[in-house]
Amino acid sequence: MIDRKAFRSLSSGLYLITAKAGERRCGCVVNTLVQVASEPATLSVSLNKENATTAAILESGRFAATVLAEDAPMELIGTFGFHTSADTDKFAACASAVDGAEVPYVTEHGLARFSVRVTETIDVGSHYLFVGVVEEAEVLSAGDPLTYAYYHAVKGGKTPPKAATYNNGDEAAVPGVTETAAGAPEAGKKIAWRCTICGYIEEGYPDGLPEGYMCPICGAPREMFERVEL
Ligand SMILES: Cc1cc2nc3c(=O)[nH]c(=O)nc-3n(C[C@H](O)[C@H](O)[C@H](O)COP(=O)(O)O)c2cc1C
Known part of the structure; x- marks a missing residue:
């Protein structure tokens, strides 16, 4: 028996994962960024094989991550979470910077940012799980992080089919x-x-x-x- 509602109780935050392949800048929203080791500081993220950002990470072996603040506007989440970098320059309308390896990251509505060198890529079916060592970490601003629960319940946001936690559109009603x-x-x-x-x-x-x-x-x-x- 698999009750899809059980998955709703898994909690997470919302993040922007960004990468660069050649001159192409890519990025997408995820809720699957997790710290998986303290020494060396290691993060993992699960990305759909069809995302343009996935292709850029496979090619460059690097990604950056921005932790979104609770006040991140739906326009920013819409650009990075519901459009593809294959045909959109998602960085055109938002403030960004580049890390020491020239990987772009979003600075606006960000609480912190990380630069990661991928050390392992694990095939998990629809997604790749990228595991990597943190080479840079910086606090960008103070505030509350945007949680997946807040995104659904307060912002009324939805989860697109390519997200790792998509459950056939089974989402809690918005109050x-x-x-x-x-x-x-x-x-x-x-x-x-x-x-x-x-x-x-x-x-x-x-x-x-x-x-x-x-x-x-x-x-x-x-x-x-x-x-x-x-
Ligand atoms: C709330 C939310 C959570 C998401 N989580 C993930 C995720 O964990 N992994 C993933 O591959 N896509 C996730 N997505 C979907 C991608 O952000 C989306 O497919 C994006 O358009 C891919 O852009 P790209 O083709 O430029 O890489 C999520 C989207 C939203 C709105």
């Missing part, structure tokens, strides 16, 4: 958001539209989203939105 059929909203509530891909909520538009509307976070078309009441 205060009710899925509804057409018709007048319940007294005291208002109609809104929720993107079924990334969880972004567009308020207003009681008669439906306009033609040509696209999600500002993940780029999904209006057909991918469901009606909700807030």
